Amino acid sequence: MMIKRTIYEKVLRALTRQAAVALIGPRQVGKTTLALDIAKSRKAIYLDLEASEDRKKLENPSLFLTKNEDWLVILDEIHRMPELFQALRGLIDQGRRKGLRTGRFLILGSASIDLLRQSGETLAGRIEYIDMDPLNILETSSEEESYPAKLWVRGGFPDSYLAANDEDSYAYRRNFIRTYLERDVPQFGPRIPEETLERLWIMLAHSQGQFLNASRLAGSLSISAPTVSSYIDLLADLLLVRRLRPFHANTKKRLVKSRRVYVRDSGITHALLGIADYNQLSGHPVFGASWEGFVIENLLSVAPDRTTASFYRTSAGAEIDLVLELPGGEIWAIEIKSGLSPNLEKGFYYAIEDIKPNHSFVVYAGSDRYPITKETDAIGLTELAQTLKDKK
Numbered sequence: 001m002m003i004k005r006t007i008y009e010k011v012l013r014a015l016t017r018q019a020a021v022a023l024i025g026p027r028q029v030g031k032t033t034l035a036l037d038i039a040k041s042r043k044a045i046y047l048d049l050e051a052s053e054d055r056k057k058l059e060n061p062s063l064f065l066t067k068n069e070d071w072l073v074i075l076d077e078i079h080r081m082p083e084l085f086q087a088l089r090g091l092i093d094q095g096r097r098k099g100l101r102t103g104r105f106l107i108l109g110s111a112s113i114d115l116l117r118q119s120g121e122t123l124a125g126r127i128e129y130i131d132m133d134p135l136n137i138l139e140t141s142s143e144e145e146s147y148p149a150k151l152w153v154r155g156g157f158p159d160s161y162l163a164a165n166d167e168d169s170y171a172y173r174r175n176f177i178r179t180y181l182e183r184d185v186p187q188f189g190p191r192i193p194e195e196t197l198e199r200l201w202i203m204l205a206h207s208q209g210q211f212l213n214a215s216r217l218a219g220s221l222s223i224s225a226p227t228v229s230s231y232i233d234l235l236a237d238l239l240l241v242r243r244l245r246p247f248h249a250n251t252k253k254r255l256v257k258s259r260r261v262y263v264r265d266s267g268i269t270h271a272l273l274g275i276a277d278y279n280q281l282s283g284h285p286v287f288g289a290s291w292e293g294f295v296i297e298n299l300l301s302v303a304p305d306r307t308t309a310s311f312y313r314t315s316a317g318a319e320i321d322l323v324l325e326l327p328g329g330e331i332w333a334i335e336i337k338s339g340l341s342p343n344l345e346k347g348f349y350y351a352i353e354d355i356k357p358n359h360s361f362v363v364y365a366g367s368d369r370y371p372i373t374k375e376t377d378a379i380g381l382t383e384l385a386q387t388l389k390d391k392k
Contacts, residue, residue, distance in 0.1 A: 003139055003158065005034055006302075006389075007132055012038065015072070015103040018128040019092040022078075022107040025132030026239040026265075027184060028176060030158050031108045034132070035074045038106065044072040049080035061087040069095055069104070076108045079187065085122045092126045111188055111238045133301040134265055135161055137382050138389060148381065149278050152294050155267015166277040173271035177201070180238070188238065192231060196221055200231055204241060204263055205272040208289040211258040212243065232261070240264060244296070247310035247323045253354065254315040262293040269293065291338040295363050295381055296322055299334070302389040318350035323357070326391060333357035334384075337364045342378055352376070 011034065014021045023031050039046060045068055047054040057064050061084055065073060069091070078084065088105060095104060107127075134156025137148050154160045154169045157176065163169035181194045203217055212232070214225040221228065235241040243259040263269040269290055275281050281290065299322070300309055306327045312320040322334040333355060335348050342364040352360055352375065360376040367380040379387075 002033075003135060003162075005030060005132075006136075006139055007130065008034060008037065011106070011130055014128045014130060015106065017102060018126065019095065019100075019102055020088060020105040020107060020123060020127040022109060022127055022129045023132050024109050024112060024129060024239070026134075027110045027180070028157055028159060029132055029134055031110075031132055032076055033158075035076070035106055035108060039072065039074060042072055042103075043070070044074060046074045047076065049075060049077045055081060058084065062091065065091050066094075069098075069100060072103055072106060074106045074108065078107050078109050079111060089122045089126065092123070110184070133297070134158075136301040137298045137385050138302060141382055152266050152291065153270060153275075153278050153281055155265040155270070156297075157265065157267060160267050169267070170271060170276040173267050177268065177271060180240070184238065185234065188234065192234070196223065197231060200228065201235065201240075201263070202272045204232075204235075204261055205269045206286065207261070208269060208286055209260055209262055209292050210289075211256070212261045213258070240268070242293075242297070244322075245310050247312040247320075247355065253318070256313040256315065260311055262296065264293070264297055266290055266294040266297070288338045291365070292321060292336045295334075295336045298381060298385055299324070299388055302385050304388075304391050312351050312355055314351075314354070316350075317347045318354055319345075319347045320351045320355070323355065324388075330359070330391075331355065331357040332388075333360040335360075335362045337362055339364060340366050342372070344372065344376075 011021060011023060023035065025031050036046060038044070047057065049055055058081065065087070075084065092104065095101070135151065135158060136156060137151060140148070140151050140161065151161060153166070154163070155173065157173070160169045160172045163172055181198055185192060185197060199221060200217065203220065214228045218225040218228045232241060232243070236243055240263065242262045242264045244262065245259050246256055248255065263272065269286070270281060273284065273286060275284055281287060296309070300307070303324060304327055308325045310323045312318070312323050320333045321336045324332040324334065326332065333352060335344065342362045344362065361384055362372060362376060362378045363381050363384055364378055367382065369377055369379045369383055372378050
């Protein structure tokens with residue numbers, strides 16, 4: 001089964017604006033499938049840079065790419081040949097003088113590290129970046145009932161979500177984790193003990209949504225706090241972990257300064273914790289925190305470009321789980337509850353008074369929308385995601 005990705009049209013539009021488009025997302029999120037789908041509608045060449053025969057074709061990149069300058073060239077796993085960026089710059093500039101200004105290169109990358117650094121140095125003004133996230137609730141709405149248990153439990157990686165049953169989905173995710181630890185991490189970072197990184201990843205899943213305390217994690221792993229921070233940096237660069245920053249309001253109140261850390265995909269969170277199905281999840285201590293991370297990732301995957309995300313918390317306990325600052329200047333305050341009857345604490349109302357958002361919502365496990373106060377609506381995740389997407 002093929003699920004149409006909403007990002008498809010966005011990539012097509014970007015190819016009409018820029019000579020190069022970089023599609024950034026974790027492994028197995030569907031980048032190659034989408035790129036090959038785009039290739040069906042035009043003259044295109046696909047090169048998998050993890051394959052030695054395709055890398056060999058680019059031993060003289062200028063010669064090969066100039067010969068195919070009127071084709072869309074798809075370069076998959078660009079981190080394998082970061083030196084290509086220097087050649088691409090010259091080819092793009094040469095093409096512009098010939099009138100070949102747009103739609104020449106579609107670059108696929110599984111991490112932000114080398115790709116962003118290399119292209120930032122050489123392709124400024126010649127490339128557009130697009131983030132590709134796992135499947136979100138709008139893309140799977142025809143498959144889900146009002147309560148998105150399947151997507152929440154399995155996560156949004158297509159092979160996991162579309163697996164024949166929960167057992168197959170869980171096996172896929174365990175293999176995904178093993179592949180990252182054994183093969184992908186060594187490609188991007190310094191030599192890291194596999195067992196140490198796996199333990200850290202599991203600890204982050206257990207502490208989903210909590211404040212980052214590198215010293216506490218370091219003590220449990222018998223390594224230094226700076227080393228823990230560098231490992232978390234790597235997981236973030238691999239697009240597996242999100243560090244949510246605190247919102248800085250114009251207030252005299254004392255604000256929490258630590259970031260909150262989430263394992264980004266809910267299915268990976270559950271696999272790290274040995275949770276294979278909804279029944280196991282419903283009785284697990286991570287239930288509420290997992291729902292919070294799931295809601296945050298789904299909303300950010302459909303938010304308008306240049307939206308910034310944060311949370312708000314004061315030392316006195318005023319708190320909002322997610323604050324979105326939209327490109328037009330609007331501020332949305334979003335509280336996240338995993339139950340069917342959301343109850344708000346005083347801290348939420350105090351936070352609303354502090355930051356004075358344009359809109360405030362409580363995302364809960366139901367699907368009906370109704371007012372809780374004059375300023376705040378309870379709303380289901382699907383409806384809020386659609387409302388946010390329509391802001392574009």
